[in-house]
Amino acid sequence: MARKRLSKDDAELTVMAVPTLIWFALFCFLPMLGVLIAFKDFRISGGGFVDSFLKSPWVGFENFRFLFSTGEALAITRNTILYNLVILVLDVAVPVSFALMLHELRNQKAAKVYQTILFLPYFLSWVVVSSFLYAFLSPDKGIVNHLLADAGKPTVSWYTETKPWPFLLVFIRVWKEMGYGTVIYLASLTGIDTTYYEAAILDGANKRQQILHITLPLLKPIVVVMMIMAMGKIFNASFGLFYQIPRDSGALYSVTNVIDTYVYRAMTGMGEIGMSAAAALFQSVMGMLMLLGSNWIVSRIDNENALF
């Protein structure tokens, strides 16, 4: 049925969507246009954002050249990608194993309790988690150093010693968010049609065979979707994790600085608005390419599982 004029329904529904559309315009689409700042020598003038934008001169790729000439760009990109790759693997491995195990427990009431406790850290803010860690690692009052001292071992200045941080950051990230993945995978396990298993049992399949040939293949689609999404975010590091957990300690920057923290520090500390916008745009474009690329690869191998 072709409608030329807007029906009463359409008009009313459009009006209902207007407030949210305005929000999208202000907080999503306007900033998207704002990435053009990356190509400008942005100076804040007295006349507000639009005025500053118009008055700032275009400089082409100057900001990008400056960003990559410092050598820091390479370090922060490497940090971001390496951390995210490790996290990407663990984000599948840990929650899927936990979900499989919880699903098989004989006592499902206990499984519920475990799931509840596992999920708790997800609800705490990074600031709170940072305080938790400090209670353990504070150089003078932390319990770890006190235990080390009691055992006659040398204490560690945790917030200036770079070596343990790659491990610590990954560990804390997994600790905080493993419950989230576990809940999602557990839900899809519960959703699997039990007749598959009944048929398998009739054919004499044991538990391991059932998991290998029924459960895991059926989990594959959701795992693939989660992986593609994670690939799209591989240039985006969690700001909370990398800014709060090391307590912004300068001595640790070589192992804790990622694109997100770099952009923040460049913008607020150095006032390098153009350059931090360039870094942010680099991050978005690379993320987009990764998302499209990994989706393309998945669609080549197995079209069923691609995201779009």
Place this chain on the structure above:
Amino acid sequence: MKQGEFNKIKKGTDCVFHILFILVAVLCLTPLVFVFIISFSEEHSVMVNGYSFHPEAWSTDAYQFVFQSGGQVMNALRVSVTVTVLGVMVGMCLTCSYAYVLSRRRFRYRNLFTKILVVTMFFNGGLVATYLVVANFLHLKNNILALILPIAVTPFNIMVMRTFYTVSVPEALVESARIDGATQFQAFTRIVLPISKPGLATIALFLTLEYWNDWKNALLYIDTKDLYPLQYLLMKIERNIEFIAQSGGRGNMGLDSALSRLPSETAKMAVVVIAIIPIACAYPFFQRFFVAGLTIGSVKE
């Protein structure tokens, strides 16, 4: 299916799994218990022995200090509660109305509006552009709205709510209301919303957590101490305990003497506990809704 004994895992394996999960559970709960204990420790024993699971002496000094002379903490608590309440209200309105519009199958712009949503899911302007829009275009610096508006809408929440309407609100119900002469808005507020309470509860929870735990917006947009939310205050006092005292110590004693008797170490942890308590107490009740929302939201469509 009722699984017989033959399709269960072996008793030994079951036991190993239990031990593993008990260890993981301990790992998850220990830090919470630890800060709780520290916050009730006596300051002197913390100074001498460091943070400990069994302090030499217990004390409620930290809490007395925080609540009596720590005007800053009470103020931050007020800001956090205000921001959370207002934020949840604004966020609910924006999320539920847009999701309803997307759930109407015969709506002319349904596809267009869905595309707008999907674009915002995958693209964003990044920190710098967003900062400049909020601070220099909307002029929201040091305004409580800067803590509320930027995170009011999450595409994920809209998807969850849209799926909820599509699954649990029968099309015929809205149609019959329309035939009786109700406008779309009336049908939405009088018929759809009242039967969507579980969905609304889920979204309200997502939003509550987001607002309560937010510190990033304060880090970017708030300089005046009066507008610090609790999480941001916590971040500040982690670096400098004097923050609590500045507005509280102005009683009859000088600032110096107030600072010298600050239970600083334990007070920090007391603020951590205050920031966690609302979540930890409500957690067992809301977890069910949360899991339901996540499950709806992760359905691929």
